[in-house]
Amino acid sequence: MVSNTFHIGGDLGVRRLGFGAMHLPTEPASGRAMSVAVARRAVELGVTLMDTAHMYGGGANEELLAEALHPYPDGLLITTKVGVARSPESGEWRLDGRPATLRAQVEQGLRRLRVERIELLQLHRIDPETPLADQLGTLRELQTEGKIGRIGLSEVTTAELDRALEIIEVSSVQNRYNLLDREHESVLAACEAAGIAFLPWRTVAWGASGQRAEIAAVAAETGGTPTQVALAWLLGHSPVILPIPGTARIDHLEENLAAADLNLTSDQRYRLNRLSEKPDRTAGP
Template sequence: MKTSSATPSTFLLGGDLELNRMGYGAMRIVGPKIFGMPENPQNSLDVLRRAVELGVNFIDTADQYGPFTSEQLIAEALHPYRDQLVIGTKGGLVRFGPWADINNDASPQHLQEALDGSLRRLKLERIDLYQLHRIDPKVPADISFAYLAQAQQQGKIRHLGLSEVSVDEIKEAQQFFKVVSVQNRYSVLDRQWEPVLEYCQSEGIAFIPWFPIGGGMTPMTEKLQTLADRKQVTMHQLALSWLLHRSDNILLIPGTSDIGHLEENMRATTIELTAQEMAELDGIAGSV
């Protein structure tokens, strides 16, 4: 795997895990609307194996994708895991049905059950990256953080991260454990969490954008398409390339259940963007 000469191709997570910056998000390998088993489980297994063949050594998942299905498929496809393949998973949400039929639960009791379940499904003795999927408004954050720190001390977790958090929440978590990653919504079209990205960059924390293409912003999407056409790449490839160029601490996890789309995403690492092109892309979100 390579990126353009201006951008590094790897990031050192937690000081000891060298990850290729183009990873894979395993939410889409489950059933329709992120619920249940996929209609064609073999296709999901093939996509996972192809991702690793293409150089992916970081796969992102969560216990509530399915629920549980994504982790089970990862283990079926890839266990025993290759050296240097990092499986990152998340806990703290409970799925009851399709799409957004989920609830927060970051109580120590649930997190213990979730973590032990992920270890069992992934066939691991220790999870390299475990992320709190959401801070639970019903549970004081320090209680959730204290449990995760304890689980790390027990050897169940190598590194800890967070998802959908503010700078202040990261700082609070840092009082309990070293935060090595933050997973927030972010894309060339959606810069709401720019201050979090900048804080993570200053602290050497990996920033893992979910929803890396954005959506529902038609005028901005049209502008992105125009730039992609000029570059002779797809809009998705251009959006991913912009993220790789935007900051060296960004790890990408685009998800797909299609091998052709997976290969297309991976080719985004070869796209070079000039300073002028970056300036044009930087201006998209504020131009509408």
């Protein structure tokens, strides 16, 4: 039986199937109104984990969620990310894990989200030009000051996760991962062994036509959609996986969240698992 809940950091309980807010437009006014409606509908349907970031509109996405949901209902976790900043010279986004930048973005996130503490704060990317100890040390200081509850990482390797665990307690990892893109399988395994929440982004992706056909076949067998099959596969693949599919449409939101009720048989999982296997390139033509 697949559990629908997980305790991040061992104590912060959420429903495993969450919502990624990145795709919610903040303008024009009509788009913003729909975004507010989608965020509110997500909470109505029981979502307790929402993901945003400073990079999403330079904080505009954080402000949108606060407009839609503040005062927040009990049990709702909004996690945000810091560590990517816009260059004042070029206007392009770049990695920036300098302590002053991280502190400033956390303070801005607190203000935009209208909270006194960010219960889960994730480092959007590790900045290779700033010592890791300085980046994580700054977040640990903010945690000690009570401005951060738990610390997570995003787009890390197993080696980077191991290094981080020597400095801080890691509560979550957010890496790209889905049924057809399992590059970070070893990172997921490390998270599972340590009880660290694994928040896959880009939760749905289609490969070659044969692969899509297999997913479509399983969808037909279950009475679900290919998207629901991909999400149900994630939920059953590991108990630490907390998918955060995003959408700007209420019908897609409802479709995504219904995946929690889709049960896959062991045979269906076996067939889906084979989709990510690499072909034997040494075999004959």
